[in-house]
Amino acid sequence: MLKAVIFDFDGVIADSEPLHFSAFKETLSRYDVELTQKRYYNEYLGYTDNECAKAISADFDLGLDKAGIDRLVQAKTALFDNLVRAESTIIDGVCEFVDRIKGRGIRLAVCSGALLGDIELMLAGTDLTDTFEIIVAADHVQRGKPDPEGLLLVLQRLNETGPGDILPKDCVVIEDSRWGLEAASAARMHTIAVANTYPYEELKPLAEKTVERLDKLTLTDLQSICSN
CATH class of the missing domain: 1.10.150 (DNA polymerase; domain 1)
Structure with a gap:
């Protein structure tokens, strides 16, 4: 689920x-x-x-x-x-996708190899400010992707701040690189690749679903992946 x-x-x-x-x-x-x-x-x-x-x-x-x-x-x-x-850095289609799934009982988080200060700087003043309950950044882990440490820490913090019933199989991870997708697989979470950085065909074998941009995803897509 x-x-x-x-x-x-x-x-x-x-x-x-x-x-x-x-x-x-x-x-x-x-x-x-x-x-x-x-x-x-x-x-x-x-x-x-x-x-x-x-x-x-x-x-x-x-x-x-x-x-x-x-x-x-x-x-x-x-x-x-x-x-x-x-310059503004938020990718086209991101806000539309977030609006599509926000407020439906789905918890939103970030797991990134970037520094927390860099992430907060890029989110400041955008429509995504305060959107993500949990942000785990490079500052919070000893090992970066493809190690699953960051994703497992996100899961731990989500459970600490909520009902505590989220399992890895209940999570969909959205990534743009093989390192991130490998980390998600190692954490036993579901995977979606978005072809913003690497070619679609390169990412397709590594993820359960691959899209050209985030706003091509629907809530049904996410639910379907988690039902597998």
Whole structure:
């Protein structure tokens, strides 16, 4: 029975992946690292900022210690925040889909590899402010996707703040990448892919349902997936 919908944020709710790439690219130029968009999307997109910085440090032989990683992430975050303030990032069709399922006894949450401050900044002043009961961000977990830690923490917090009867099989997770879909499968939750970041045909084998954009989904679609 459908009881909760858990959204990824970057690439599902907000068109923020290009902004993350731009912020990382500019930050890394200070380290004489040329990060291409293709490499970022193929190798680093599913990581938290901290995991991304660690991987890049290793891959490009930067030799950064924990303090160095922290400085890189702080510089990237400052650039990202400036980019977010300069433009709206909510993806077309998201608000329409949320309106379609809100108020029907379905609990809404976010599980993201982004930092909580970045998520709150992008939601501020939009129609989605205060929409999500629970937001689990990179700040709250030790392991990012494809590890299911974040999704299981969302489930735990939903049950702590409600009747406490939600099982993994009662949750639909909406993701835009294989990392997120793998995390949802590992958490034994249902999966929907939205082809905002990666091609439809690439995501289709990884999810129970794949759509081009969120407003193509109906409440019946969600209920049908949870009945399987």
